[in-house]
Amino acid sequence: MTDTEKYDRQLRLWGEEGQARLEKSHICLINGTATGTETLKNLVLPGIGGFTVVDGNKVSASDLGNNFFLDKSCLGLSRALKVCEFLRELNDRVKGSSCEEDPVHLINEKISFFKEFDLVIANRLPEAALTTLSQYLWEHNIPLVVVVSYGYIGYLRLVVPEHQIVESKPDTPLDDLRIYNPFKELEEMADQLDLKSLNSQQHGHVPYITLMVHLLKKWKVDSNGGKMPSTRDEKESFKKFFISNANSFQDEENFQEGVKGIWKVLQPYSVPSDIVAIMNDPKAANLSSTSDDYWVMVAALKKFHETHQVLPLQGTIPDITADTISYINLQKIYHEKASADLDEFTSIVNSLVSSVGKTLIPSEMIKKFCKNVRFLNLVRYRSLVDEFTPATARSAYMISELEQPDSNLVFYIVLRAVEKFNNIYNRYPGFNDEEVDADIPLLKSCVTSLLNDLSIPTTLVKDDYITEIARYGHCELHNIASLMGGVTSQEVIKLITHQYVPLDNTFIFNGINSTANPYKL
Amino acid sequence: METSYTDIEGRWSDIDKVIKRTGPFVAPDFQPDTNDSPSIKTALQNDFKILVIGAGGLGCELLKNLALSGFRNIDVIDMDTIDVSNLNRQFLFRRKDVGKSKAEVAAAFINQRVAGCKVTPYKCKIQDKDEDYYRQFKLIIAGLDSIEARRWINGLLVNLVVTDTDGNIDPLTIIPLIDGGTEGFKGQARVILPRISSCFECSLESFPPQTTYAICTIANTPRVPEHCIQWALIFGLPDAAIPKPFDPKVFDNDNPVHMTWLYETAKKRAEDHNINGVTYKLTQGVAKNIIPAIASTNAIIAAACCNEAFKICTDSSGYLDNYMMYNGQQSVYTYTFNYEVKEGCAVCGSNIVSYEVSPKTLLSTFLEDISKDSRFQFKKPSLRCNGRNLYMQGLLHQSTVPNLEKSLEDLQVGEGDEITITDPSLPVSITSIILLIYHDVESESEEETTTTSTNSFTPSVNNQEVPREKVWEKYAKRSRERTDHRTDQNQCRKLINQILKEYKAGSHVSIEEVRAKAIEAQTKKIQSYFDNEFQTNVSIKA
Structure with a gap:
């Protein structure tokens, strides 16, 4: 049994079935950074079954400046251990464990470790390790969520071979009323309607569905040779006829409701x-x-x-x-x-x-x-390998997106170039104050080489964006980490509960002017 | 302010990157910190005082975010106490805290966790504090669920702005208000620069009044479980013939005994009418007007708000201009745009709105219409015209009741007259003025039947607003930006209306096809506008 009192405000969204799915899930977080713990916070609170934090780092001074699930007493201790301890305090129904190994080492030496999880959240993984992990999880049908906070920029990517949804819960679902094609029982009920025999109170309270089925049949038999209204004139003529059956249109709300939805009702039934x-x-x-x-x-x-x-x-x-x-x-x-x-x-x-x-x-x-x-x-998502391999990358789509003024996709390109930079120099561009200026041209050449691989014109990425990313020097601002943790946890909840519709497949947040876009890469 | 706390070396190295280094997107006034002169850092830690209103779902996040953005002087106001149902998202509270003050527990938690940060709690209403109190803040962030409280703080901050005789604003008197709100997977964050950008009151119509059910439906023709619950509340509660285990005058929807009685009474009413679906959970939802809430959405919106607060205080980046919507229900949909100043805004504008009405309209009908109008959302309006009381609340109420059954004409309210309205829902010492425009009774009904669906896109067709020339000219630059935005909007409206016409005309076109056509024909911007305006309006109303 779940805690219906404590979870009341969320049960109203995903119900006990969605909650049961959450409570059965065990989620793995790679790296207990601010972005990582902010994501887990929003999953521990609503009550996932359990989580495991994999992190080989020790708590540093800078962790205390952006990670809420650590304090001064944790300095120098295992970050996996300490964030796990602090996160567990949020909800005594959730099991938390930690693994103090270096995630890259784990991926290369003991990848079956990840088989036990229902979903893996990866943060700050180098591209090679990420690719290996994503292939492994893809084969085992385990959803992978990649999240990055980088200065004022956020990046999120979901990877699952196939995600099935029964309850997509659209914002404004259309009703399934079958007025255009009534089933037998509805038609029979409408046939029995005798408007003339009703007193004025009853007349104004016949449901418009019954009115509409009844009058449509009457109109098509009497005035349209048995055919449904299809042209504009026919529809107008039916509408006039419908209104003419009201005793007083101004006072009869049932007739007004009928007229309100008339254009939709007169559309032939079709399967979306x-x-x-x-x-x-x-x-x-x-x-x-x-x-x-x-x-x-x-x-x-x-x-x-x-x-x-x-x-x-x-x-x-x-x-x-x-x-x-x-x-x-x-x-x-x-x-x-x-x-x-x-x-x-x-x-x-x-x-x-x-x-x-x-x-x-x-x-x-x-x-x-x-x-x-x-x-x-x-x-059905695209795999990371398909996205990263130049032959299968969606270059034409990226070009058309990058041609839009102020496209946020430009940050995706520069962030991928950052990974290339890290691969070559084994550090992040602009990490050290004295190297920022020197790193800008190095990062630019990584951008150029990536764009060349993808056959994207290099003019589509302006230098300003490269300069700005070098300025960030791989920093993680708490606000961006928290925002991305919020977005990521919403998507994880959708993936686990199989309700609502998750992102397909990439999301970029631009914290400079607070704009964001989804992309299908 | 006291600053005895010394940080561990390197603690703020992430924030340092953006305040010690300049870049192509910083604000014009940005001067990067140096080791010798860390003026931004000093200001964040010592000079700026921030107020957080609300210590609930958003408030907990806001306090954490501000503390980890380097702010050290934070006040928080919340009059509420902690409830069990808060614990699924208000992460500064534990089960042992239930019943305690939200502001106090939240402040104590932050002060203990984030070394050097000093949060001061106030367990009171925002209305308990005076203007001098609010004047001390660099900026204010609101995480409220009440429209009324937001209107109040917004009205106050607009009034605090000082202008000289030439109408120039003293920039030091502007206190930015950053406002967040969430519901389920959706939310919005916005920045209000009082007297410069649109204010909360300008956007009142985007917060439609709560759904209400007609009293006669509840009394005579209940159909759905909600009607039965409303019946139990409105008719069952005061009915002495129905036994209850408590004094109906002190009905408390947090008391399980009271709620159980309400549930059983509603259930009985439903059974008498063969209605299914009255549950305890639904009864609670209706009686308390419960809005679903989750940690994730609060995290997104609060972080967007604090990101803006940090940027305003450091100038280290561009700004949100001025409204961001987020919807995570179907994929991730966001829309960032400039919410325009509303001409005739009761708070930051001329407060005159023209209103078309027939002279034969009864005062009671007029009253009902303006109360329902989402632009005003009056609760208990008092109306005066030409120095006479038309309808008053309070002591003078009885003397004005007979006017309700008279027409505007009979009350000698003429074309072009201004009706002055005061209402407790309007912020402090602010009135709204309605300028009457008369039209014929005959043309009214015809208009209504031919323009029902297009009306929803241009709600001001019948009620043109009076332009607000003065302020308009003063902010030429902003005004130009707004015009650009308006052109986009107009283009979009035009397109939607055109397609809508086709949609109404043709039998074979489905909503999906129309939408696809629109997207094909126009840019991405319009796509988002379309989703936003067209889908919600048409699928509900058409």
């Missing part, structure tokens, strides 16, 4: 194109005993759609003007139809499951899937 794409995915066509439950249910959805030309009904209606009894009756009709659709969908799922020899999918899961079919989502 991204759902069509998921249904047509090869993974749904080639099921086997090792297929994920998600793909079995997508395959079942495809069958359902082939039979009925519609998706299973969601079965909920918004709060609309109506008297209690009409509203409850209408609600019941939608609910019953949705239950019938769910039953049929469940039996398709069960027959698919048995035909491929998989274990049964829990009915609660099928129900959740069925209720959310219009909001399914799927994200």
Whole structure:
């Protein structure tokens, strides 16, 4: 059982199911820097199962200037050990452990260490070690999150082969009302409506859904040869007809509600194109005993759609003007139809499951899937290797982005050049006060060589950006670390709970003017 | 101020990089610190005093961020005490602290953890402090969940700005207000430079009033569980016929006994009407107007606010100009833009707004309309016109009640007259003036049916605002920037309206297709504007 009182404000977002997923997860943090601990703070507080900090460093004076999960007493001690101790204080339900080994050494000598985690957050890893780790995690289907705070700039990259989402929770979900293509029970109910027999109180309280289904049928039979309104004139004519059935349009809110949504209602039913794409995915066509439950249910959805030309009904209606009894009756009709659709969908799922020899999918899961079919989502990320290899890098896309004035992608280029610099000189540009000026041209040549590799014109990266990054000298400002920790933890929560839609795939924050952009690299 | 604390060598080496070195993006006044003359560092540590309002989800983050940005003199004001449900994000509090003052526990934690930092807590309302108190701060950061408190501090800071007889602002009297707010995965951070940029009041309409349900629905035609909970609150509570285990006059929504009674009463009401879905959790949510909150979002917004505070105090970089929105629900969406000064703003503008209305409108209807108008959000307005009381609160209330059923015309309110409105929701000693423009009754209804959906993009079509010439000219540069921004906006509005027309006309076009078309046709800037304005407006309203 979770702590419903303490977690109330977050349970209202991701529910007990999302919480259970969080509480089962064990997350690894590489390097207990300010960015790292700020990220973990936001995951320990809402109650992940556990975390492990891997860090070979000892606590230095500069850690005390930007890391909140250390204090004076920690100086000279293991940073992994101490941040773990301070972070554990935030939530007694969370298990924390530390590993005092150098992460690069661990990656090169004992990479299977990382197999035990549900997600790995990497911070301040050199490019070679990062690439090795990312390939290993990719093969084991473990999400990798790379986060960097560098002066006033932040960088975040998510890497997962495939991320499936049932509850994408759109901000403003459209209702599934089927007014354009009513199901039998809805149509029958609307047929029984006799507006003339109603007194004025009743007339103003017929739900607009019933009104609309009833009047559309009447209008198309009487005035349009049985066809739905499709041209602008036909729609206008139906709208006039709809309004003309009101006793007093100004006073009848149900009619006003009908007119408000009329243009959307008069659009033919169609399955959203991204759902069509998921249904047509090869993974749904080639099921086997090792297929994920998600793909079995997508395959079942495809069958359902082939039979009925519609998706299973969601079965909920918004709060609309109506008297209690009409509203409850209408609600019941939608609910019953949705239950019938769910039953049929469940039996398709069960027959698919048995035909491929998989274990049964829990009915609660099928129900959740069925209720959310219009909001399914799927994200397939590009691997870091594909991004880093010049032959597969998205150079044309980067050029078009870099051509925009003040593009934040320029920081991505310079930060990658910083890694090249570190690879060559074994230090970061501008780290020492006396080397800042000398490092600028060295960093510039790293930028030039990277751009040449990627076939991007060197004129697209102005010197100012190189000078600014050299000025930062690999510093980590607490505010940027905390902001990136916030962004990163939001994305980790989305990846772990499989709710909402995570970033695909790179995010750059520009703390100079507080702008930010997502990029698909 | 006392500064006995000496830091360990190298503690601030990360911050030193940006205050000891100059770069291409620093502010014009930036003078890098040297070892001999560390004036920025000295100012951060000794001279600047910062005020944090609120020690909740944002407040805890703000205090930590300021302390680790090198600030040492920080005040924090919060009147609240710690609740168990705060512990999932307010990381300076532990279970043993429940019931204690947020400001005091937060200050003690920071002072203990971050050596050298001195946070002074005040457990009181912001209204308990006077102007002299607020004058001592270099800047103020607000992490509040109340619109009313933000309006109050905003109004006060605008009033603190001193102008000479020529209208020139004394820059030393400007105290920047940095304001953050979050809800679930979304939030916003903004910088308000009183009398220079737009103020909180300018943007009031972007904080729509709380959703309310019609009383007659709650009483007569309940349909959803929320109606039943509202019924229990509004009708059940004062009803002597319904037994309750407490005195209804002291109903406390933090008391589980009271909340259980409310839940059971709402559940009974729902069962009587065959309504499903009344749960204890929903009852709490409705009764307390609970807003979901998580640590991550507070971290993002508080850090964005403190990053601006640090840059304003050090000049070591450019600035946020002046509003950033963040939404992490679907991928990561951010939008940074200049929120324009609102002409006719009751606080920083001329406070005159023209309002079109029919002379036949009853005063009661007029009152209801302006209270619902998101530009004013009046709570208990008092109205005066031509030296006469139209409608008053308090002692004079009874004498003005008969006016409610009279039309504006009958009350001798003429075209072009100004109605002066005072309201407790307006900041200290500020009034709002509505300039009446009469129009015909006939044309009204027609307009409404033909322009319903486009109206949402240009809400000022019917209610043109009076220009505010004086201030306009003074900030020529800023004004030019705003014009650029406005051109973008207008272009965007034009495009959206055009597409919307097509969308209304054609049967075959879906929202997705329209959106794709718009994105194809215009730049990225417009894409974000589109997502922002079009999707929310159309999918709800069209």
